[in-house]
Amino acid sequence: xIARSIRAKRVLVFDLDDTLYLERDFAFSGYVHVGDWVQQxxxxxxxxxxxxxxxxxxERTRIFNHACQAVGLEADPDxxxxxxxxxxxxxxxxxxxxxxxxxxxxxxxxxxLVTDGPEQMQRNKIAALGLEAIIAHICPTGAWPKGYRKPHxxxxxxxxxxxxxxxxxxxxxxxxxxxxxxxxxGWVTVQINRPGRVHAPDAPDDxxxxxxxxxxxxxxxxxxxx
Numbered sequence: 001x002i003a004r005s006i007r008a009k010r011v012l013v014f015d016l017d018d019t020l021y022l023e024r025d026f027a028f029s030g031y032v033h034v035g036d037w038v039q040q041x042x043x044x045x046x047x048x049x050x051x052x053x054x055x056x057x058x059e060r061t062r063i064f065n066h067a068c069q070a071v072g073l074e075a076d077p078d079x080x081x082x083x084x085x086x087x088x089x090x091x092x093x094x095x096x097x098x099x100x101x102x103x104x105x106x107x108x109x110x111x112x113l114v115t116d117g118p119e120q121m122q123r124n125k126i127a128a129l130g131l132e133a134i135i136a137h138i139c140p141t142g143a144w145p146k147g148y149r150k151p152h153x154x155x156x157x158x159x160x161x162x163x164x165x166x167x168x169x170x171x172x173x174x175x176x177x178x179x180x181x182x183x184x185x186g187w188v189t190v191q192i193n194r195p196g197r198v199h200a201p202d203a204p205d206d207x208x209x210x211x212x213x214x215x216x217x218x219x220x221x222x223x224x225x226x
Contacts, residue, residue, distance in 0.1 A: 010224070011163045013112035013156075013182075014135070015172030016122065018197040021129060025094045027055055033090035034064075034083055044071040060198075088121040092128045097194070103217040104134050112137040112162070114155040114170070116177075119143045137162055151181040160185070169224065171217075172210075175203035179210045190214060190223055 017023040035048020050067035059066060064083045068075035096104075113135045115122050119142035126132060126140075139155045141148050148154045160168060168187040172178035176199065179189040184207075191210035193201045203209035212223045 010167040010169060011110055011112060011159070012107075012169045012171065013114055013137075013159050015170070015174070015178055016113060016115035016125060017117070018173040018194055018199065019171060019192055020100045020131070021094050021096055021125070022194065022196050023198045024055070024196055026092050026125060028052055029093040030087040030090050031055070031063075032093075034087050037086050038071070038073075038083075042073060044073060047071050047073075088118055089124065092125055094125060094128050096129055097217075099216040099218050103220065109134075110137070111135040112139070112159045114139045114141065114150065114159065116141050116149045150177045153181050153185070156182050156185060156187070171220065173197055173201075174199040175201065175208045175210060177208075179203075180208045183207070183211065188212070188224075190220065192217065 014020055017026070031048040031051035033048075034051065035046070038044050038047040047067050047070075050070040051063050054063045054066045064080050064087075065075040068079070073079065111134060113126070113131065115126075117140070119140045122140040122142055126138060132138070137159065139158060141150065141152070141155055144154065156168075156170075168182065168185075169190065170179065170182040170187050171190045171192060173192055173194065175191060179191065183189045189210040190212045191201070192214050194215070214220060214223060
């Protein structure tokens with residue numbers, strides 16, 4: 001997971017979802033895949049379309065239930081569980097945000113990645129985005145028991161151990177969980193607010209707020225120069 005020590009004065013560690021790509025793009029990709037599966041299994045058309053429409057209405061927790069109702073399928077627990085599995089494990093059609101691609105093109109790192117979510121789902125995203133060729137130190141917290149997700153310090157501690165005393169920077173999007181721990185550990189924290197993000201940008205209190213807020217990684221160099 002974190003194979004070797006980093007030799008640098010500064011290490012940039014990124015979140016994944018809504019930081020390096022738009023999480024909604026994964027959702028839309030998944031709905032297409034799930035819709036194809038439902039069509040093959042049950043002959044029901046437009047399931048993926050109904051999923052996307054529910055998402056765009058603001059639904060987040062019962063999207064498949066709403067889509068089942070729309071196409072006339074019984075949303076029994078076994079079917080919902082299968083739909084979730086198909087969704088999470090599909091090969092995603094996603095791309096890095098344009099500013100992220102520009103940033104990695106002009107920056108040499110070193111880079112780390114700390115991301116929550118089921119491990120295989122996150123690794124599928126990482127592979128689809130080509131991040132394994134860019135980021136050597138990747139830490140999906142889903143590889144551990146549930147209690148180690150952010151804001152638990154374990155992932156940050158591992159990044160610090162690999163960094164060997166370097167200045168640590170965390171760039172992420174969700175103030176509900178992303179910044180409170182690295183900030184308490186003395187990291188520079190940077191919140192990126194992307195249009196179309198899934199999570200609310202407002203911190204629940206000052207301890208959870210990032211030290212800096214940007215709208216694009218095009219602005220990150222100026223933050224790090226301070």
